[in-house]
Amino acid sequence: MYTKKELQNCKLCELFETRLNALVGEGDINADIMLIAQAPGELEDKENEMFIGPSGIMLDKLLKNSQISRDEIYMTNLIKCNLPQNRRPKQREIKACSTYLDMEIAEIDPQILVPLGYYATKYLFEKYSLNEFTKKEFPKFIGNIFLVENRKIYPLSHPASLLYHNEFIGKVYENFSNLRKL
């Protein structure tokens, strides 16, 4: 597994030039559930902490409703450094940084991988040789279970997306609450 120091010194892609912090994963290293977000936001980059600010509040509400605490899951990002102005990640950045995510999956060995949003889901689908899909096609994969090797992939919407698309909130609550059943 990578160390905090290794990550803080990482210069494998150009995002090191603009980040304040490279965020390590947080939570239980024996967890059955691993949430994989896209990248730290501006506030998370500043505070060096995952899921704080509005998307963190939303995540906490979704987890509380599912009777899951942050302490019993593991949370990480596909990209460990902030994407300036919340721009889309570049393929070369995903390729460079996914090395760390691969280490986390191998070490923590969760039963359920929960990619939050398009890019994290796309990466896992490529890693495990599942369907290729476009961003437009992504919604049809949300809330479905995909069996790979000895685990399940359960793609969900990123909590931050609810800040802009409140109309899906009921469905997102339902999908998160299924995590407990899985």
Ligand code: SF4
């Ligand atoms: S995004 Fe990942 S690969 Fe790029 S500098 Fe940060 S830690 Fe390194």
